[in-house]
Amino acid sequence: MSDKPFAESCVQNRDPILTVLREVFADCSQVLEIGSGTGQHAVYFGAELPHLRWQTADVPPHHPGIRQWLDEAALPNVLPPITLDVSQAGWRSGRYDAVFSANTLHIMSWPEVEYFFEGVGEVLEPDGVLAVYGPFNYGGAFTSESNARFDAWLKARDPASGVRDFEALDALALAQGLILHQDIAMPANNRILVWRRTG
Numbered sequence: 001m002s003d004k005p006f007a008e009s010c011v012q013n014r015d016p017i018l019t020v021l022r023e024v025f026a027d028c029s030q031v032l033e034i035g036s037g038t039g040q041h042a043v044y045f046g047a048e049l050p051h052l053r054w055q056t057a058d059v060p061p062h063h064p065g066i067r068q069w070l071d072e073a074a075l076p077n078v079l080p081p082i083t084l085d086v087s088q089a090g091w092r093s094g095r096y097d098a099v100f101s102a103n104t105l106h107i108m109s110w111p112e113v114e115y116f117f118e119g120v121g122e123v124l125e126p127d128g129v130l131a132v133y134g135p136f137n138y139g140g141a142f143t144s145e146s147n148a149r150f151d152a153w154l155k156a157r158d159p160a161s162g163v164r165d166f167e168a169l170d171a172l173a174l175a176q177g178l179i180l181h182q183d184i185a186m187p188a189n190n191r192i193l194v195w196r197r198t199g
Ligand SMILES: C[S@@+](CC[C@H](N)C(=O)[O-])C[C@H]1O[C@@H](n2cnc3c(N)ncnc32)[C@H](O)[C@@H]1O
Pocket: 007, 009, 010, 034, 035, 036, 037, 038, 041, 058, 059, 062, 084, 085, 086, 087, 101, 102, 103, 104, 107, 108, 112
């Protein structure tokens, strides 16, 4: 019996996310996934989008689980995880024309969110695309009761975490030359924010 790590949320959200990535990564070839987690998204998107070379990445404790999913899927275009802690500079030497990250910005502290955008600014090629999935606030307000409850749950666990304000994220992106291209509603009060670097 497989003892791979498993997140039910990935099964729930993967098809709506795939529909967006199919369009916004259509002309991309090298994707960095920040915070691959279990590895489920990587093998699903890697199989469905074979034109992409999908680089998994996370902090080392997640690597064995990601490797289990990758070993089982044996996809030539999905690469073993690199060590990536946004607050460490090591990952900034890579070059990608797309970056994807799901459910990470509300886990990271705000300084880590700032490092995330600084690092993406360094690794993303001109005309590159950044797609970020998760819950976000607008105008300083939650978009649903469930997101408010989720934020309270996150903060009880780690006071530095929490659902982020779209406007604050967009300002960090803009500082890296990333212009908001799309803000797409997803099921369960989530969104995908898509920024493009403008050459
Ligand atoms: C809630 S999980 C999401 C995992 C996966 N992307 C998904 O959607 O199921 C949050 C992920 O963010 C990663 N993460 C948290 N802090 C990080 C940091 N400072 N640098 C890189 N990744 C981080 C965690 O290791 C974890 O994989």
